[in-house]
Amino acid sequence: MSMHARDKPAVQVAKPIALHTVTIVIGAFVLIPILYGVLGGFKTNQQLSTNPIGLPDPWVPSNYTDVLASxxxxxxxxxxxxxxxxxxxxxxxxxxxxxxxxxxxxxxxxxxxxxxxxxxxxxxxxxxxxxxxxxxxxxxxxxxxxxxxxxxxxxxxxxxxxxxxxxxxxxxxxxxxxxxxxxxxxxxxxxxxxxxxxxxxxxxxxxxxxxxxxxxxxxxxxxxxxxxxxxxxxxxxxxxxxxxxxxxxxxxxxxxxxxxxxxxxxxxxxxxxxxxxxxxxxx
CATH class of the missing domain: 1.10.3720.10 (MetI-like)
Known part of the structure; x- marks a missing residue:
């Protein structure tokens, strides 16, 4: 009985951690492509080839404004x-x-x-x-x-x-x-x-x-x-x-x-x- 009493809190702690981990992983699979697309829209094609995952330098809002103006x-x-x-x-x-x-x-x-x-x-x-x-x-x-x-x-x-x-x-x-x-x-x-x-x-x-x-x-x-x-x-x-x-x-x-x-x-x-x-x- 004492071993069950000690194991029960560990199970109760491990289950939420596992659920949060799975949620974070799934969320990353969804958010990373969206974030890449949003930031990529503020870059030039040269920036996309040389710095695909970094922040735009400089930021190029004309890609978005040109689309909105059409x-x-x-x-x-x-x-x-x-x-x-x-x-x-x-x-x-x-x-x-x-x-x-x-x-x-x-x-x-x-x-x-x-x-x-x-x-x-x-x-x-x-x-x-x-x-x-x-x-x-x-x-x-x-x-x-x-x-x-x-x-x-x-x-x-x-x-x-x-x-x-x-x-x-x-x-x-x-x-x-x-x-x-x-x-x-x-x-x-x-x-x-x-x-x-x-x-x-x-x-x-x-x-x-x-x-x-x-x-x-x-x-x-x-x-x-x-x-x-x-x-x-x-x-x-x-x-x-x-x-x-x-x-x-x-x-x-x-x-x-x-x-x-x-x-x-x-x-x-x-x-x-x-x-x-x-x-x-x-x-």
Whole structure:
């Protein structure tokens, strides 16, 4: 017993140290490339070749200011924001209605239909890119923002429905019965009571849909031939091809393209974690 008493504090001390060590290592793998990119954007190409990991000497802010002064960067930023917001609104709106039906209504074949929706998670986006391109060309949606928004929303429905259905099922049935006794219709219960109660889950799926749309590179690359419709991921790739010899300017462009996504995530992080935690505790 005495040996166990002596070993127990050692285990309690070693476990937090190990967790902190792993966290620091993972954080270093994430932060070091970002820091290298930020500092590299303030260097010249000569500095990058002679002093790749040191501080800029002298600092060259023109790489960043030149990108910010270009109209193409702001146009691509607007395109990314517009497509991400539209995708999120459609995905969450349609998924919320479908999840409400799957969670609160009993009908024959409900689980089969839900399984069909959930099976969408098994198909990678890249597998469908060729038939999707043919379909978009048939409907005349190439070089059209809807050609990106609608497929992104469709592919985002599966995960969104799964998350929202689980949350909607956790709402006590007594609340719905009381609302119906007060004269509330099923849609009125959904709109006035269920959605306000599901704000943490709605925030979670909104963040996931927004980030997924923002990072999508393949679909905008295939759909958009007009440079005026390019999103930031496509713009980064095209900018890299245009200035392939100017590494410092490419790093500045990439860093500036990351800033909106990092700013959005820093704002939405609490909602995302809160929604996931709420879903876990209610499930």
């Amino acid at each position: 109209g193409s960067f702001w146009l691509q930023l607007w395109n990314s924001v517009f497509i991400a917001v539209a995708t999120t609104v459609i995905t969450v709106g349609v998924a919320a209605l479908a999840a409400f039906v799957f969670a609160r209504f009993a009908f024959r074949g409900r689980e089969l239909v839900f399984t069909i929706f959930a099976s969408g998670l098994m198909f990678p986006f890249a597998v469908a890119i060729l038939p999707l391109f043919i379909l978009l060309r048939f409907f005349g949606l190439l070089n059209n923002p809807l050609g990106v928004i609608l497929p992104q929303a469709a592919f985002g429905l599966a995960l969104t429905i799964i998350i929202l259905r689980q949350f909607f099922r956790s709402i006590p049935g007594e609340i719905e019965e009381a609302a119906i006794l007060d004269g509330c219709t099923p849609f009125g219960f959904f709109w006035r009571i269920l959605l306000p109660m599901a704000r943490p889950a709605l925030a979670t799926v909104s963040v996931l849909a927004m980030v997924s749309s923002w990072n999508n590179f393949m679909l905008p690359l295939v759909v958009f031939n007009d440079p005026g419709l390019w999103t930031l991921p496509v713009g980064v790739q095209q900018f890299q091809g245009q200035f392939s010899a100017d590494t410092a300017r490419i790093l500045a462009y990439v860093v500036l393209a990351m800033v909106p996504a990092l700013a959005f995530y820093s704002i939405a992080e609490r909602q995302l974690i809160g929604g996931l935690t709420a879903g876990a505790t209610k499930g």
